[in-house]
Amino acid sequence: MSLFLGIDGGGTGCRAVLADAQGRQLGLGAAGPANISIETESACANIVAAARAALDQAGRGNLDELTAVLGLAGANVTASARRLQAMLPFRHTRIVTDAVTAAAGALQGTDGIVAAMGTGSVFAVRIGDETRQYGGRGFLLGDEGSGAVLGRALLTEALRAEDGFAPMTPLLRDVLRELGGIEGVISFGLHAKPSEFGIFAPRIVTSGDPAAERIFAAATDQIREMIEVLQQGRDLPVVFLGGLGAHYARRLAGLWDIRPAQGSGLDGALFLALREGV
């Protein structure tokens, strides 16, 4: 009997779902991070651990019988994806980016655009069985409108305000106080990971502070322009995912056919695994 495995892996953890050929769920598993561009070996170990846990829960099957689709952060670095592919024990393995599985899960069979707005950001356009990723180029050079990029913009604005280059606002004053003034902000910026910059994002999208509002309005404009480019004059449905997704959806309501997600990235990985055939 054929068994199908979906894996959803990223910087914080990886999850596995096992199903039969009819898509009936047989087991779930979870393990540590699986960002393959940073640590391929430990990503591989965690993926296998999550798959084993799903097999254990199902009470049947072996690793080398599985048809697996893995949606992984960092899979756009194809050298790492090739290395991982060679290391994995599954019968058939396909590695795609987490954006591709997120799109498959969110849209299931339909065409559309997915905008995943979390600590990072990435876009995917699904037409027929083809999904193409756009953006998602990382904290320093991309990830437009993401929580980490919004947080960085807030800290930049706080430093500019302290120097008189931008108006001081209550939120900027709070941030400067919380981080210990200019030096504290600089020191935080030297050591913080993207997720730590992202800690400021909820206040940026909800506080109504003038500086936050300016930053979020500029980001919303940028995301609107990017989605317009991806639409290419079409009127594809748009699904916003991630912690900030609902905030962008609210700001951009009415521009396109904005829909809720049909399923998760893990659902999407399994959906694609089932399509890989036996």
Add this chain to the structure above:
Amino acid sequence: MSLFLGIDGGGTGCRAVLADAQGRQLGLGAAGPANISIETESACANIVAAARAALDQAGRGNLDELTAVLGLAGANVTASARRLQAMLPFRHTRIVTDAVTAAAGALQGTDGIVAAMGTGSVFAVRIGDETRQYGGRGFLLGDEGSGAVLGRALLTEALRAEDGFAPMTPLLRDVLRELGGIEGVISFGLHAKPSEFGIFAPRIVTSGDPAAERIFAAATDQIREMIEVLQQGRDLPVVFLGGLGAHYARRLAGLWDIRPAQGSGLDGALFLALREGV
């Protein structure tokens, strides 16, 4: 007899100049990097080595007789500056940022604004004997218009162009080819130091490429606005320093009284040391 020491230190090296109370130069010295916010101990060792070399060349004097002013990158992190101050062997030590000594050197006795546009960027306003630094908050959160920030903007634009979010241009195509496509650009961005991003700056300010022109025009606007804030309606002379200084000076010619620098940051450190008195 009183001896005065000026030190100019940064991420690539540190230089020392020794003079008598009349400002007559007695000796010069040089040693390795002195960015105190990163490595205070080795910065201290290099500063002392540069000072010893200047004393050797002069053929007289001891470290504990010197009245020293040190202009150092990273001196705005005052905890590091305090630690260094306690470690140094000079009779009298004053630590200021390299922006303060650059301003003192560039303007000598006169009031004015200094805009140092190199790999990083920083501004200083000198009025009477008071010099205040603005900006210079580092690659990630500040350094507006700097070579590193321009380079990062070029790479961001190259990734956006490859995704169709921005127009492709000859320079963007060259950069993508040189770095190995999207993946190469992302990988470069993950590991490159600010100085490595800055390698692209000369092409941005001279190529005439449409993308480069857009990036440099936006940076020039930003620098113009910042200098207007610093002018506060006054008409202070403006000195542009650093590898990109001449390019900004040319773009902004006619807006203010733009002047060449009177002297270097090392000259400025000695100028300030002589003012410290005996």
